[in-house]
Amino acid sequence: MSRLILVTGGAGFIGSHTVDLLVARGDTVRVLDALIPPVHQAGIWPAYLADGVQRIHGNVEDPATLRDALDGVDAVIHLAAYQDYLPNFSKFFHVNAAGTALLYELLVAEPTLRRNLQKVVVATSQAVFGEGRYLCPVHGVQFPGQRTSAQLEASDWEPRCPVGGEPMVPQATREDDPPRPHNPYGISKLSQELIALNLGARYDIPTVAMRYSITQGPRQSFTNPYSGALRIFVQRVLHGRSPVVYEDGMQLRDYVPVWDVARANLLALDDARANFRALNVGGGKAITVLDYAQVVSRGLQVPVSTEVPGRFRVGDTRHILSDISGLRSLGWEPVHSLEEAATAYATWAQAQPGFRDYSEQGFRTMTDQGVLRDAH
Numbered sequence: 001m002s003r004l005i006l007v008t009g010g011a012g013f014i015g016s017h018t019v020d021l022l023v024a025r026g027d028t029v030r031v032l033d034a035l036i037p038p039v040h041q042a043g044i045w046p047a048y049l050a051d052g053v054q055r056i057h058g059n060v061e062d063p064a065t066l067r068d069a070l071d072g073v074d075a076v077i078h079l080a081a082y083q084d085y086l087p088n089f090s091k092f093f094h095v096n097a098a099g100t101a102l103l104y105e106l107l108v109a110e111p112t113l114r115r116n117l118q119k120v121v122v123a124t125s126q127a128v129f130g131e132g133r134y135l136c137p138v139h140g141v142q143f144p145g146q147r148t149s150a151q152l153e154a155s156d157w158e159p160r161c162p163v164g165g166e167p168m169v170p171q172a173t174r175e176d177d178p179p180r181p182h183n184p185y186g187i188s189k190l191s192q193e194l195i196a197l198n199l200g201a202r203y204d205i206p207t208v209a210m211r212y213s214i215t216q217g218p219r220q221s222f223t224n225p226y227s228g229a230l231r232i233f234v235q236r237v238l239h240g241r242s243p244v245v246y247e248d249g250m251q252l253r254d255y256v257p258v259w260d261v262a263r264a265n266l267l268a269l270d271d272a273r274a275n276f277r278a279l280n281v282g283g284g285k286a287i288t289v290l291d292y293a294q295v296v297s298r299g300l301q302v303p304v305s306t307e308v309p310g311r312f313r314v315g316d317t318r319h320i321l322s323d324i325s326g327l328r329s330l331g332w333e334p335v336h337s338l339e340e341a342a343t344a345y346a347t348w349a350q351a352q353p354g355f356r357d358y359s360e361q362g363f364r365t366m367t368d369q370g371v372l373r374d375a376h
């Protein structure tokens with residue numbers, strides 16, 4: 001039976017792929033999106049958004065707009081968020097935490113909005129873990145805090161055991177491991193997750209929090225400095241420049257293709273076993289950033305040599321990997337390759353008006369704001 005699904009942030013990267021799957025299976029989709037720069041050209045709906053979707057141009061922080069968007073829906077996938085590395089700290093909390101609290105506030109205040117509502121899926125992030133789980137050979141499992149500026153300025157990249165200072169081995173972080181976010185984005189995402197899961201449980205609104213790992217694929221905004229490695233690597237490679245990696249490039253990540261993330265969102269929507277849980281959505285494989293540059297090289301069929309100038313971003317995690325056994329036990333598995341995501345991103349980006357290499361501009365902005373720094 002066709003259902004009406006509200007997707008906030010549905011004009012964005014993960015949102016639009018999720019919308020495609022919903023439309024393909026016959027759901028009616030309503031998108032609420034503020035269409036804000038630098039993700040979009042202000043106020044312009046992207047051409048990739050599926051036809052036939054109900055479109056509301058508006059802000060999730062605005063009660064009247066959000067209330068109208070919620071009217072008559074069977075489920076909500078709440079993806080609208082502010083993501084950046086810039087030091088406008090309060091904005092993360094206004095959009096990501098307060099926007100989510102408002103969603104529940106409206107649902108609780110007006111029972112008619114909950115008449116058909118079966119599920120709320122909220123997008124949180126792997127960033128809630130901060131540095132995540134490590135194994136110290138002497139003191140066992142550890143969850144270190146953030147690295148200090150002095151450590152990073154000395155090109156001393158690896159977190160040390162908080163108990164005895166020993167080198168440690170990064171591990172996949174489990175869903176029930178303690179979250180220790182250390183940048184405003186991660187802290188706002190943890191707030192969002194706590195708000196959604198707690199209010200969902202209290203008011204009997206089935207809720208699922210999806211902790212995506214770094215997601216890659218087409219429609220990832222090429223003008224948003226936040227959208228990471230694939231965007232920068234492809235822009236530079238296609239303009240005859242080498243990818244620039246931060247730190248020494250040996251950071252481990254578990255990138256996940258966007259099509260797999262969209263499938264996970266539908267599973268969370270449909271499967272009652274996901275209710276009231278925070279689920280990790282990762283690629284399931286650890287890869288260094290340097291090796292990821294070679295994934296891009298294979299995807300684009302262009303030889304790539306990387307630049308490692310010893311710069312670092314304040315607030316970055318050294319290694320972060322998510323244990324995905326929770327979603328696997330519900331029948332989900334990442335099935336797309338990172339090469340496929342890189343090829344599809346490059347093909348899509350090159351066909352967009354305004355596609356060029358924005359990387360130097362992004363580096364300059366982050367340097368001016370004190371976010372991107374040189375190690376000594």
Ligand SMILES: NC(=O)c1ccc[n+]([C@@H]2O[C@H](COP(=O)([O-])OP(=O)(O)OC[C@H]3O[C@@H](n4cnc5c(N)ncnc54)[C@H](O)[C@@H]3O)[C@@H](O)[C@H]2O)c1
Nearest residue numbers: 009012013014034035036059060080081123125212214215
């Ligand atoms: N892309 C990733 O690697 C990643 C990783 C972890 C978590 N996430 C989370 O997944 C969700 C989707 O991310 P994405 O990569 O698709 O981002 P995106 O920037 O491509 O999409 C977000 C959309 O939300 C809209 N938006 C932003 N603020 C809004 C507001 N106040 N009101 C209404 N709309 C607003 C934007 O215009 C945009 O279309 C976000 O919640 C993000 O925090 C993404």
